[in-house]
Amino acid sequence: MIKEAMKTVSDLWSLMVGLKVTGRYFLEPQVTVRYPWKAVDNIDTFKGHLELVPSKDPFKPKCISCGMCALACPSNCLTVVKRKPPKPTPEEEKAQAEAKANGEKVKDKTPKDPEKFIYDYTLCSLCGTCMENCPAGALRFSGNVYQAGYSRNDFLFELVAHMQTKADASPKTEFEPPVAETSEA
Numbered sequence: 001m002i003k004e005a006m007k008t009v010s011d012l013w014s015l016m017v018g019l020k021v022t023g024r025y026f027l028e029p030q031v032t033v034r035y036p037w038k039a040v041d042n043i044d045t046f047k048g049h050l051e052l053v054p055s056k057d058p059f060k061p062k063c064i065s066c067g068m069c070a071l072a073c074p075s076n077c078l079t080v081v082k083r084k085p086p087k088p089t090p091e092e093e094k095a096q097a098e099a100k101a102n103g104e105k106v107k108d109k110t111p112k113d114p115e116k117f118i119y120d121y122t123l124c125s126l127c128g129t130c131m132e133n134c135p136a137g138a139l140r141f142s143g144n145v146y147q148a149g150y151s152r153n154d155f156l157f158e159l160v161a162h163m164q165t166k167a168d169a170s171p172k173t174e175f176e177p178p179v180a181e182t183s184e185a
């Protein structure tokens with residue numbers, strides 16, 4: 001009998017402690033929002049999938065195709081596809097042959113930006129090692145909180161095309177020439 005009474009008191013005490021904790025948090029300001037009716041305003045600290053940082057030309061990445069990010073990535077998420085050298089003109093071929101004959105170094109005129117930059121988001125742990133090892137500051141986390149898909153392929157990105165699509169979609173960039181004001185006479 002005494003044992004049962006003790007257990008009841010213990011249970012009641014446990015209930016009181018639980019209610020106290022619940023009451024304390026119930027009275028605190030709400031930190032979550034009722035999505036999709038409301039969305040959070042500040043996503044500055046959110047780490048979305050990786051994206052390439054554009055250069056002054058919004059359609060060309062800052063990336064110089066060095067491959068350091070892919071080497072450093074612990075999850076093998078990245079594949080950097082370098083551009084092939086452009087076919088030289090007959091004049092250039094002649095100049096190159098002459099330079100070689102004279103023992104001079106032929107300058108590589110291949111654009112440094114990558115042809116493709118493949119990123120497998122399904123493998124990425126968002127550790128940031130690739131960004132830390134990039135000498136050009138060409139990678140960043142996106143603020144894309146709405147990334148969703150139906151298959152693994154929906155999370156396999158080609159980041160050059162992704163960056164260009166984003167630039168194309170932006171209504172105006174700081175690199176566009178200002179529109180001249182016209183005045184009607």
Ligand code: SF4
Binds near residue numbers: 077078
């Ligand atoms: S954030 Fe980490 S896991 Fe993701 S691509 Fe970069 S290095 Fe790899």
Ligand code: SF4
Binds near residue numbers: 065066070080134
């Ligand atoms: S993103 Fe940076 S580290 Fe990776 S290939 Fe481009 S320049 Fe090199």
